[in-house]
Amino acid sequence: MIWQDLQRIRAESPLILNITNYVVMNTTANALLATGASPVMAHAIEEMVEMTAHAKVLVINIGTLSGPWIASMLEAGREARRRGIAIVLDPVGCGATRFRTHTAQTLIDEIHPTIIRGNASEIKALIRAGAGGRGVDSLHTPDEAGEDARALARAAHCVVTVSGAVDLIVDGEREARVANGDPLMSRVTGMGCTASALTGAFAAVNASAFDAATRAMTLMGVAGEIAAERAAGPGSFQMHFLDVLHGIGEADFAQRVKPQAH
Amino acid sequence: MIWQDLQRIRAESPLILNITNYVVMNTTANALLATGASPVMAHAIEEMVEMTAHAKVLVINIGTLSGPWIASMLEAGREARRRGIAIVLDPVGCGATRFRTHTAQTLIDEIHPTIIRGNASEIKALIRAGAGGRGVDSLHTPDEAGEDARALARAAHCVVTVSGAVDLIVDGEREARVANGDPLMSRVTGMGCTASALTGAFAAVNASAFDAATRAMTLMGVAGEIAAERAAGPGSFQMHFLDVLHGIGEADFAQRVKPQAH
């Protein structure tokens, strides 16, 4: 159950190591803290092995990728594999440039992420060369990427989350959908990256990657709904979203989660 | 008219490629999203040509400049010129160090920005060696830089926006002033950078660089006034500012824009 997992996150404050992009570092650190986890943001190759050793989960996000960071992502990823630490990969902008597509594919081949979370264009680009979007936007709905997501999950032996108005989570055999959320979330930068970071927090307390991925999207969606109801726009939405992550209770999930997403 | 341009931004969601500074990446991405545009932040030289090809406008900001980024700025800028994509240059801190002044001058010489937006000290430093400020503050008012702004606009064949309490926009022949805004805006980091980013959004839907520059400053000023009226300080100002960008309507401009700024 999501509530039990969230209580564990709050009680255990698992350390989540993020090698992520400049745009969302502050946002995702605050979302992890508001949820109850303990974020570390680091990227120097000199400390990747030691930092990974402290972490419960590694989250890799290629949003503002550059050459030197790739080496650090690979180094941390390999150490995470050696230690059996779950890895979440967010292939931001995959498909928009060959550099991103190639880097994401290399990361998948080399470090075998436990969970990949992207929008439909990014997920399609990972499995079909040249199918990607123009940047961080998606040109497709999650269900349009369903076939590709299942193929990616089977090929990479991982869970794939395709986020959108209705999120799709697949692992090659099972699938779940999360229909919570609000359109205002697409008017705030870094909500996808935050979803990936929270996926890391749930993976730190739940050995089932499929359940962790599904529950992270459920928390995103439910917290997003509540925050949007209180917000006057994308500025106040961000504030309320962090407050809701911090204060959300069992009843909020009971009232809002649609059966299929559970 | 500004309202028609804003409606086009909201309808077309033009992709704005930003090579910008670490301090404001989140802020300006959120301001572009709240306005209706679609921001991408990227800087790796390996993907500059492809990313630029997706963009309607390129915004270059030297706020946290370093060597490797200059090469990416030049690469993206040259591709933007090849494709006829408008370029906005924000010469942050120009005049404070020779490194910044020299880089800004090189960018102007090499990639011919369509619009340059800075404060009075930055604009003066671009045209007179050694006339700059001590960092991101301006020691001068826009009108004190009027002569230099006109000289720069003529020399660089571009539009120059000098922002301050009353913004000045010149193109060598015409000039406009925008008297909207609020002093609280100077107590929030990145408002100048946001102005440059929004200048990019308007340049994406309006072929007149002069009008785009003027309307972006008008939106900044009007939204800033409304947000300041609702704010208790610089923290709540930031929240309201994004909410206002998202929700601002035709009547807000009609009520607040001074004739000269239109």
Add this chain to the structure above:
Amino acid sequence: MIWQDLQRIRAESPLILNITNYVVMNTTANALLATGASPVMAHAIEEMVEMTAHAKVLVINIGTLSGPWIASMLEAGREARRRGIAIVLDPVGCGATRFRTHTAQTLIDEIHPTIIRGNASEIKALIRAGAGGRGVDSLHTPDEAGEDARALARAAHCVVTVSGAVDLIVDGEREARVANGDPLMSRVTGMGCTASALTGAFAAVNASAFDAATRAMTLMGVAGEIAAERAAGPGSFQMHFLDVLHGIGEADFAQRVKPQAH
């Protein structure tokens, strides 16, 4: 008195040069602005000497450290020493990796910071190899690090601030404690980094490093208390915190500061 120092910061707007981490650049720039200071964030080795020459105080923070930044920190630090400019060092994550511990120790040896501010684990790690925490969290209370803080202050001839529920400030002879603050502050990223930045602002107007360090923690604690009373969670806390820094008055300190912290 803290109120006189704060009035000087607001009146003189001292320029604080920050070589700091990506996560908090926006946050600390806004906190400095809200307090009345003038922040500059820069890190290119090409401009460190010139930028330092403009600054009243240099703040160095190793939160997202990487190789190229260390050279810039050393360059700026040496210029600051040459000019007699106070240096604040925030050894973020010291003890979590040898890279951070070694870098912080090198900075102390080479540039002799005026004030070092960290949590208990970070301060312990600076004086005892291997005593550090797992990242940015502290495993100890400030008083548990009291002995080490005093040893560090004496060895490095500087003031040491150990922040926590009750902050401890020592200079080898004197000590002060600041008991203001709120637990919500630990659920927001960058509050420690903000404390270091504000320490820089007070050091710009007060020649006593011990008083500057103590008053910065007092402002953090009092503003944090007021903001927490108004907040519904960590999102609204951040907003109120900036508003409070901007608007805080003499009476707020008179009502809330405990005698020992003064």
